[in-house]
Amino acid sequence: xxxxxxxxxxxxxxxxxxxxxxGTLLEDSDxxxxxxIKNKLKDNDTTIIYFSPIDYNRIKDxxxxxxxxxxxxxxxxxxxxxxxxxNNEDDLIKKFIKELDIGYLSAExxxxxxxxxxxxxxxxxxxxxxxxxxxxIINHNxxxxxxxxxxxxxxxxxxxxxxxxxxxxxxxxxxQEPSFTKELDDISQLNDYNGTIIYKYKKSNSNSxxxxxxxxxxxxxxxxxxxxxxxxxxxxIFKAKFILNNNLKGNIGLWIYSxxxxxxAYPYQNIKIFEK
Numbered sequence: 001x002x003x004x005x006x007x008x009x010x011x012x013x014x015x016x017x018x019x020x021x022x023g024t025l026l027e028d029s030d031x032x033x034x035x036x037i038k039n040k041l042k043d044n045d046t047t048i049i050y051f052s053p054i055d056y057n058r059i060k061d062x063x064x065x066x067x068x069x070x071x072x073x074x075x076x077x078x079x080x081x082x083x084x085x086x087n088n089e090d091d092l093i094k095k096f097i098k099e100l101d102i103g104y105l106s107a108e109x110x111x112x113x114x115x116x117x118x119x120x121x122x123x124x125x126x127x128x129x130x131x132x133x134x135x136x137i138i139n140h141n142x143x144x145x146x147x148x149x150x151x152x153x154x155x156x157x158x159x160x161x162x163x164x165x166x167x168x169x170x171x172x173x174x175x176q177e178p179s180f181t182k183e184l185d186d187i188s189q190l191n192d193y194n195g196t197i198i199y200k201y202k203k204s205n206s207n208s209x210x211x212x213x214x215x216x217x218x219x220x221x222x223x224x225x226x227x228x229x230x231x232x233x234x235x236x237i238f239k240a241k242f243i244l245n246n247n248l249k250g251n252i253g254l255w256i257y258s259x260x261x262x263x264x265a266y267p268y269q270n271i272k273i274f275e276k
Contacts, residue, residue, distance in 0.1 A: 012160045014040075018126035020049045020081070020119075020159070023074050024134025025199070026059055037064075047122055051077055053268065054199060055249040065122070071193045071252075071268045073109035074133075075142045078149040079187050080105060081131070084116045085123075085157040093152060096184040108190060133163045138170060139266045145185040147171055152184065193270055196220055198231070200267035201254040209240035209261075211273075213253035218244060220251055221273035231255075232272040242273075 013019065013036070026037065040046045041061050048064045053071045069077060083097050106113050123129060131153060137146050154161035168175065196217060204210065211231060213221075223229055225244035230237050238261070248254070252268070 012128075012130050012162055013132065016128045016130040016160070017046050018049075018123050018129045019046065020051070020129075020131045022051045022077060022131065022133050023136035024132065024164070025052060025054060025056065025136075025201070026050065047126060049119055049122070054252050054254075056247060056254070065119075067111060067115060070108070070110050070190055071197065072140070072190045072266070073111075074137050074140060075146050075149065076105045076109045076187050076190075077111070078146060078153065079184075080111075080116055081119075081159075082149060082153055082157065084120050085153070085159065087158060088156045090156070092183050093156060099186065105187060129159045131159045131161045133161070133167065135164050135166050136267050138167055139264060141266070142185070142188055143171070144174065147175060148182045148184055151175065151182065193268060195251065196271050196273055197252045198233070198255040198269055198271050199252050200265075200269075201256050204256045204258050207258045209238050209258050210243055210256040211240045211253045212243045212245050212248065212256070214245065214248040214250060216249065217251050217253050218242070221275075223273060223275050227275055230274040232274070233269055 019040070037048060037059060041048070041059075041063055044063065046063060050064055050066050051069055052066070053069055053073075055066070055068055079096075079100060080102070082093070083100055083102065086093065086097065089097070102113060106116075131150070133146075133150060137143060140146055150161045150163070153159050198211065201212070209231070211229065218224060221229075223242050225242065227242045229240055229242050231240050238257075240255075245254075
């Protein structure tokens with residue numbers, strides 16, 4: 001399932017006892033990842049730091065540390081991880097780290113500096129460290145800077161960086177260029193995501209659309225469980241059934257979309273909901 005920035009490293013995730021997950025949902029459509037996480041936790045020695053904008057962690061375990069972040073913050077998270085875990089810097093990284101406004105970035109992405117310090121402390125008792133990056137960043141507007149950050153993390157920290165097949169395949173040519181030649185861009189400001197938001201969850205096995213949401217989302221949109229709704233996404237309108245899920249929190253809904261819909265954008269999108 002996994003491809004690695006350094007291809008010679010094999011079975012890295014399986015050997016790791018400290019894993020950071022970014023850009024993936026533990027209840028995603030590829031069930032290999034959740035199953036793997038469950039199996040890894042059986043030995044009680046594995047610590048998992050799970051970054052996600054979606055509070056929907058159904059794998060309950062004290063060794064999973066969930067950290068919620070603002071949508072589109074993947075670039076900033078990786079930049080801050082590079083700052084906190086850097087153990088080998090070149091001139092390009094020195095310049096990048098020097099210009100990082102740590103306090104501003106932490107406030108922008110809603111993750112305190114103390115949380116990054118805590119992650120660093122947790123890592124000190126572990127022997128094998130990995131970062132896994134998932135499909136969510138494939139169409140991020142700063143994808144090339146994100147990949148460059150991943151490459152710097154792989155070569156300038158003790159983390160092994162791994163990525164899903166789709167991400168590897170799409171950007172393989174860029175990834176295989178020498179990382180030391182790549183300059184890091186400044187971290188961009190986040191776009192506004194207000195109101196009701198969808199996350200591209202997975203394709204439906206039929207021509208129907210389903211939106212899974214929390215009580216918060218239902219109240220925001222004035223809808224209830226099993227309602228038929230219209231979802232306005234940009235200029236398009238899609239008919240869907242709303243399913244209430246009490247395990248889900250916040251204003252982000254999980255969209256199971258029909259087979260005839262092509263969705264190639266960043267997976268989080270602002271929407272409007274109208275009851276039929």
